[in-house]
Amino acid sequence: MGLEQVKTLELPVVSDVRGNLAVAEGGALPFAIARAYWLYDVPSGSMRGGHAHKSNQQILVALSGSFDVVLDDGKARRTVTLNRPDRGLYIPTGVWRELENFSAGAVCLALASEPYDESEYVRDYGEFLASANR
Ligand code: T46
Secondary structure (H helix, E strand, C coil): CCHHHCEEEECCEEEECCEEEECCCHHHCCCCCCEEEEECCCCCCCCEEEEEECCCCEEEEEEECCEEEEEECCCCEEEEEECCCCEEEEECCCCEEEEECCCCCCEEEEEECCCCCHHHEECCHHHHHHHHCC
């Protein structure tokens, strides 16, 4: 998979006088959700990620605040800023990601296609490049 498979998902929103409700649901997503986790209280200047996944796909959402996602498929790099709670960033397998420039109070929701399994991470950039360009 490469950067061409990365895409922004506009999540449906139900709005009324009480506020907004955004939905991430089954058939409208590229995969069935097996796990959700979230990053919060990220100190200014911290970097998260710094790895790719062999089999896990993900959708990232800035539930609050903003942060940048640097995406790299071994051939090209692209940075996407997430700053809206009704927009998801789909990241397929085989794409290196680094999350940086977290604003104060930023919350990153991650929806994952698989349960946590450390063995499907590629955390060494040299190893990632070798497999991406094989
Ligand atoms: C990603 C970015 C956005 C668990 O025990 N269960 C989990 O579901 C996860 C995601 C992590 N962990 C453990 C593994 C490590 O001991 O939590 C610790 C920190 O994980 P990591 O260094 O991978 O955290 P991030 O923020 O660098 O990366 C995470 C996800 O791992 C990754 O898939 O895309 O968030």
